[in-house]
Amino acid sequence: MLTVQSLTKTFSTDDAEVRAVDDLSFQVQPGEVYGLLGPNGAGKTTTLRMVLGLLEPDAGFAEVDGVRTESDPIGVKSRLGFVSASDGVYPWLSVREMLLYFGDLYGVAPSVAAQRCEDLATLMGIEPFLDRRAGTLSTGQRQRVTLVRGLIHDPPVMLLDEPTRGLDVVGVQTIFDYIKHLRDVGKAVIVCTHRLDEAQRLCDRFGLLHRGKLQHAGTMTDLKEATGREHLVEMFVDLMKENA
Amino acid sequence: MRLWRLSHKELKETSRDRRTIITLLMMPLLVYPLLSMAMNRYLLTSDAEAVPYKIGVENEADGRWVQEILQSPDSTPPEEVLKSAGGQMAEFELFNTSDTLDGKPTTVSDSISRGTIDVGIESEGDPKSYRLYAFRGDLRSQNARRIFVERLQWYQLSQLEKAAPQVVAPEFEIVDEGEEQNEPILATIVPLVLVLMTITGAVYPAIDLTAGERERGTMEALMASPVPRFQVLLAKYFAVVVIAMLTAIANLAAMFTTLWLGGLLPLLTGSDVFPWLQVLQILGLLVLFSGFFSAVLLSLTSFARSFKEAQAYLIPVMLLSLAPGMLSLLPGVKLSGPLAVAPLINIVMLAREVLSGTVVPAAATMAVISTIGYAAAALSIAAHLFGSDAVTRTSDQSFASLLKRPKRWTAVPTPQTAAMVLALLVPIYFVCSNVLMKYLSGMRSIMLGSLDDLPLDSAVALQSRSMWLSATTLILVFGLIPLLATWLGRSRLLSTYRLHRPGVLAIVGATIVGLGAWAVAHEAFVIADALGIGGLSEKRIADTRKMLEAWQIIPPWVLLLTLAVTPAVIEELCFRGFLFSAVLRVMSPLRTILLTSFLFGLFHVLTGNALLIERFVPTFLLGLILGVIAYRTGSVIPGMAMHFVHNGLLEMVGHYYKQLEFIGADFDNQTHLPPHWIAIATTIAVAGMAIVWFAGRRRTLLVP
Structure with a gap:
């Protein structure tokens, strides 16, 4: 289970201070898919990076399975899986070598990692090119490899940052299937996206983020009640107008 | 154990890359033979048109033998060989050392030592065997003898071809006069070669394994993993050190082989024996040089956001490194006092002193320890910079950030x-x-x-x-x-x-x-x-x-x-x-x-x-x-x-x-x-x- 409590981050440039994330709190339960939604620059990625320990928050913390980022950042990292649309591969390593490398980084015993690699390869259909150099893979194949990479250490919480960006219909469908699988096996999942239509189909609960602040949160029903709108897109347009 | 596996991955990744192979193998395989050919040509021809070599004998009989060889058309190399050497034949002038102007007869070996002749010939026994003297470390003297020996060999070859089995070719022996040189040319050249080669070897993997992670888009996933940054960087460091060492070894092997094949090795080492000891010493020094440069280069490339930026940082460093490298060419500079702790200068001087056998243990220890210290400092800077910028596109990390106090209190230092x-x-x-x-x-x-x-x-x-x-x-x-x-x-x-x-x-x-x-x-x-x-x-x-x-x-x-x-x-x-x-x-x-x-x-x-x-x-x-x-x-x-x-x-x-x-x-x-x-x-x-x-x-x- 993931808890985010009062996370705050301010970036200072030479002439101004930008509050990228402002007192953000939410929880995600096992087997639940939480959509952290917002336009570009809303603070979604910054939030994920603070949860991942890549950025130090100015205030607040994230807690994964009872372990807090501030007291045990390494412990938190080892309990998180992370997949981003901009993920790359090591072109000169084979897919298997790369997956085992990440298994090693996450402290998975080599024999266990090898077995998980096989199982996940079957699940995601990357078996045929497990021993090919990653540099020779197509975009779709690479995407599936990075999805497997995120799961190699079997984390209880998965973070997905704009997972469908730049993908075709088949690629998007792969992501959908992947998220369904994560929900089925009881992972707590956060999906950051600005593709509201997709989010509406995928997520159980939503957090609408704008200018670093959580504007609305809850299930689709909750959001409809709170905003009087049917679709996420309309809710957002309203939000943007209010804050313009 | 995990560190080893992580390093192994880095090594595998960078060694499969074509560009690594090019710097690792192409340079030594192509450059040295070409260089050696050019040098050989230079040595064969450079003095030919100038002053004739002075060749000394002790008696008339030896003089006649030398004359016979030099004047016989049989001792002229075949036309193709001559052409490749510029078509000119070196001239020799004959002297009888027992018949000098001041009336004091001397032996050829004395004359060689005094420098009155370039090459000396002495005979003994019956059938005669000859000793060919040259002065150790004197390029001109060594050249003169080498050319004479070549002419002699052509002469003997054609005598044999004329099917005269009853003619027994006289035996000859090579003798060097003069003290073993304290500072062979090797000791002045190798430090510079080490600097150049370890940098050449380390540059590509250093960029590829740090700035390259960002360009490939693997940095974020790497940084999100629960491995301390220092450990990730240490694994990369080992890989860079290995590649830098392999490159330098390949280069040195090529250099020694071509010099050895070209017969130029004695000019560098000051002796005819293959310098096994020096080779071992060079390997030891290599560890130091590659350890130092790999750390320095990594600290710079960790700062860079892209390949291009990393290259821009590295060019001045490479140029700057040449200056201390050149220092090894200056005579009289010693590894002592502040020089013993001056980064890079100290190991260049150390290399020279080790190879010339004049090393002072205290200064050498100081040089090694301070170099390890510098490498550790460079690595800690690298660990500080590596990854921090890649994930925070909006923050601007700079060198000043090293001196910026963190916002939060920590219990103990890192x-x-x-x-x-x-x-x-x-x-x-x-x-x-x-x-x-x-x-x-x-x-x-x-x-x-x-x-x-x-x-x-x-x-x-x-x-x-x-x-x-x-x-x-x-x-x-x-x-x-x-x-x-x-x-x-x-x-x-x-x-x-x-x-x-x-x-x-x-x-x-x-x-x-x-x-x-x-x-x-x-x-x-x-x-x-x-x-x-x-x-x-x-x-x-x-x-x-x-x-x-x-x-x-x-x-x-x-x-x-x-x-x-x-x-x-x-x-x-x-x-x-x-x-x-x-x-x-x-x-x-x-x-x-x-x-x-x-x-x-x-x-x-x-x-x-x-x-x-x-x-x-x-x-x-x-x-x-x-x-x-x-x-x-x-x-x-x-x-x-x-x-x-x-x-x-x-x-x-x-x-x-x-x-x-x-x-x-x-x-x-x-x-x-x-x-x-x-x-x-x-x-x-x-x-x-x-x-x-x-x-x-x-x-x-x-x-x-």
Whole structure:
């Protein structure tokens, strides 16, 4: 289970201070898919990076399975899986070598990692090119490899940052299937996206983020009640107008 | 083990890359043969049109033999060979050394030594065998002989072709005159080659494994993994070192092979034997060079956001590195004083001195240790920069961020900070203690003569001044630098310096250890001396005696304050406080104790320009005892008590030396203590340790 409590981050440039994330709190339960939604620059990625320990928050913390980022950042990292649309591969390593490398980084015993690699390869259909150099893979194949990479250490919480960006219909469908699988096996999942239509189909609960602040949160029903709108897109347009 | 697997991955990744292969193999395979061809051509032709070579013989018969060969068309190389050498044949001029103008006949070997001829020929026996003399290390003389031998071989070959089996070709032997050269050309060229080749080898993998991670988009996933950044970087570092070494080895192998095949090797090494020893020495130096450059390059490429940016950073570094490389070409520059700690310059000079066999152990050790320090500092900078920028597109990390205090308080400093502090301590302490020594010897010369000639009161004044100055240096260097780092890293003083209040029993126990430990240190010293580790020269023993005499007059409180209180407080705070808590973050307690003791011993060795190697074993052992006390009690304070009692006891014994003679004490530095003394002192020390051990342990603050 993931808890985010009062996370705050301010970036200072030479002439101004930008509050990228402002007192953000939410929880995600096992087997639940939480959509952290917002336009570009809303603070979604910054939030994920603070949860991942890549950025130090100015205030607040994230807690994964009872372990807090501030007291045990390494412990938190080892309990998180992370997949981003901009993920790359090591072109000169084979897919298997790369997956085992990440298994090693996450402290998975080599024999266990090898077995998980096989199982996940079957699940995601990357078996045929497990021993090919990653540099020779197509975009779709690479995407599936990075999805497997995120799961190699079997984390209880998965973070997905704009997972469908730049993908075709088949690629998007792969992501959908992947998220369904994560929900089925009881992972707590956060999906950051600005593709509201997709989010509406995928997520159980939503957090609408704008200018670093959580504007609305809850299930689709909750959001409809709170905003009087049917679709996420309309809710957002309203939000943007209010804050313009 | 995991570090090895991580390094293995980096190595696999970079070695499969075509670009690595190109720098690794193409350069040596193509460049050296081409260079060698050009050089051979130059050597064959350069002197041909100029002054003829002087060839000397001792008698008419030999003169006729030489004439016959040189004038015979059979000794002319085939046209193709001649053409490749520029179509010109070298001219020879014949001299009879027994028939000189001043009427003094000389042998050819004398004439060679005097430089009156370039090549000399001497015969003996029947059938005749010939000796061909040239001067060792003289390019012109060696060339003259090489060309004559070639002509001779063409001549003999064609004689054989004329099917005259009854004609037995005379045997000849190659003899070199002159001393073996102290500094073969190899010693001046190889350091430069090492600089160039390790940089060439390290550049690509360094960029690829750091800035390349960002370009490939793998950085974020890597940084999100639960591996400390330093470990990730260390794995990359090992891979870069390996590639840099392989590149340099490939280059050196190609260089030696082409020189050897081209017959040019003796010109470089000054002898005809293949230089196996030098090859081994070069391999050792290679580790140092690649270790240094890989760390420096990684620290720069970690800062870069892209391949392009990394290359832009590296070009000035490569150019800058050439200057110290060139230094090895300058005669007369020696590895000593500040040069011994000057980054890169020191290893270039070290390489030259190792290869010419003139290495000074103290300066060499200093060069190696400071280079390791620089590499560690560069790596800690790299670890600080690596990845931090890749994930924060909006933040602007700069070099200034290294000096920016973090916003949050931390309990203990990071290992990187500790490495940084160590890297600073080595050169600063070196400079400070050297300045101190210089100042004191300056004072001494003002007071006339050496220490032996000084009247006792001047010696005492000098001694007490030196003690005050040493104590001040200790506070300024080992006290201030870690303190500054603690402030800069916003670490809490209490936990960084392990200033927790210990139990009374722990202090009592540690004090008792201090009463007995000196015997252990003394015995360690004597045993180490017997084993040949350190040991005192006559001069040092005389100095020590003089110092002891001075100690008897200096007031005891001055002795205690400067030689017991200050070291006990400052050294404990630095080694068992700051460094201990930082290292304990990443190492097991045992390793932490071993490492801090090793460093403790090392800094006692590096004093002034001399290396007091004899101090290593005793201080290392004391470091171990102090380390165990510090770990067990969770505090630096009992160690201070022990350290103070230990040092104080020695000084008081020194001060009251005369009064103590009645108990039969013999404080000779080189003899074992009487067995009952050892037994009593050891019992006291062990009893003290037992009290410390059972004094109720305070948990050591362990913060990740």
